[in-house]
Amino acid sequence: MNNCSAEIFYDNAVRYFGYYPQHDYHYLDSAATTHKPDTVIDAISLGYRQFSAPVHRASYPASERASMEYERCREKVAEFICANSESIVFTKSTTESINMVAQGWLANQLINQEQASAQHTKGQCIWVSCMEHNANYLPWLRICEQHALTLKVIPMDIQGNLLWESPEIWQSNTVLIALSHCSNVFGGENPIAKVCAKAKALGIATLIDAAQSASHIGLNVNDIGCDFLVFSAHKMYGPEGIGALYINKLRSVQMQPLLMGGGIVSCVVNHEVSLVPAPQCFEAGSPNLSGALGFAAAVQLLNHLGVNNIRQYIAWLSRQFIEQLTQIEGVKLLPRAGGLSHSSVISFIVEGVHPHDVAHICGQHAVAIRAGHHCAHLALQQLEQTAVNRISLGVYNSTNDIAPLVAAICEAKEIFSK
Numbered sequence: 001m002n003n004c005s006a007e008i009f010y011d012n013a014v015r016y017f018g019y020y021p022q023h024d025y026h027y028l029d030s031a032a033t034t035h036k037p038d039t040v041i042d043a044i045s046l047g048y049r050q051f052s053a054p055v056h057r058a059s060y061p062a063s064e065r066a067s068m069e070y071e072r073c074r075e076k077v078a079e080f081i082c083a084n085s086e087s088i089v090f091t092k093s094t095t096e097s098i099n100m101v102a103q104g105w106l107a108n109q110l111i112n113q114e115q116a117s118a119q120h121t122k123g124q125c126i127w128v129s130c131m132e133h134n135a136n137y138l139p140w141l142r143i144c145e146q147h148a149l150t151l152k153v154i155p156m157d158i159q160g161n162l163l164w165e166s167p168e169i170w171q172s173n174t175v176l177i178a179l180s181h182c183s184n185v186f187g188g189e190n191p192i193a194k195v196c197a198k199a200k201a202l203g204i205a206t207l208i209d210a211a212q213s214a215s216h217i218g219l220n221v222n223d224i225g226c227d228f229l230v231f232s233a234h235k236m237y238g239p240e241g242i243g244a245l246y247i248n249k250l251r252s253v254q255m256q257p258l259l260m261g262g263g264i265v266s267c268v269v270n271h272e273v274s275l276v277p278a279p280q281c282f283e284a285g286s287p288n289l290s291g292a293l294g295f296a297a298a299v300q301l302l303n304h305l306g307v308n309n310i311r312q313y314i315a316w317l318s319r320q321f322i323e324q325l326t327q328i329e330g331v332k333l334l335p336r337a338g339g340l341s342h343s344s345v346i347s348f349i350v351e352g353v354h355p356h357d358v359a360h361i362c363g364q365h366a367v368a369i370r371a372g373h374h375c376a377h378l379a380l381q382q383l384e385q386t387a388v389n390r391i392s393l394g395v396y397n398s399t400n401d402i403a404p405l406v407a408a409i410c411e412a413k414e415i416f417s418k
């Protein structure tokens, strides 16, 4: 993307965020949560006005309309990742989706194995990468503790390349690889399709955490070849409180609901429970229709702007940020996953200044950046740091955000590094 097409893209995209103050606020924390376009806010509000009725519960027309809308939203989200709608479960978030797989699929598999062979599952391994958010680390750690499995960590080299080809990973005792597409600390992109292809050939299950990629990288579950893929609406311009879990056919039949309750049974007789088919059997409780409407509206905007255009714009913009940041003496950028020269996430440290002090001074200048461990303790351990600064970009960011950030970092250096 060149400067001229970047400007055209930005002018078009930012129009959808009518309330966003473009000139006196610099929100650089979209990896945590994105702003919501007017179309998403309107879809949620319209949903409450037009479709307030229970989903999948009643046969009166308003309830049937609400159910149809909910399923239409599921189709939109499924299409977005080139999946069938039966393979998409609406959850609360990426975190809930991963816990659902850990407890509903893996724990269930392990219990079946233990019962069938009357022996322990000891010796089996789960692999996560050193870049994982705690959401894709702690649920697996718990499973390992509960079932005497070993949790192992795939390291990366100093350029940010994941060392995924290490023979130790590809042993018959590996049951699952859980990997983020884009790290929330290092940004960049991991080679998920290659990892999944190798895993599939060896019968190893794969879960891909797409929380940080769904907003700007096209996802096609057929090309990726994973068993599970998870993401959250609120990191892709949609509302909080709703996420998606993709489960392929093979794993869907092996999975048990994490939550039991209303809406998932076809009948219960003498404590014998028959479940309705997937995906509904994984969605106990009253469905989140307003969330689904907001999620579908977010997906519609991403499609409208073009995910590939978004990707190119974010890559172009991140190069502009990196160019300026690297000119500040004492600013050290962390590597990007895949060794990329661009990324929606850029993390750094300022020599001699604590990351919290940098973020505080930025905040005083209406520049919203983050400091801390970013819920990625494995990554911070690998870096031998306790905190780093992070900026992350959305479609409403532009080169207007660079100078205030640079000025604030320079001021922080001046105040704190004396």
Ligand SMILES: Cc1ncc(COP(=O)(O)O)c(C=O)c1O
Residues within 6 Å of the ligand: 031, 032, 093, 094, 095, 096, 133, 135, 136, 180, 182, 183, 184, 209, 211, 212, 232
């Ligand atoms: C890579 C990654 N995975 C998972 C999560 C958890 O997402 P949520 O809080 O929406 O469940 C985050 C949140 O920052 C993330 O960055």
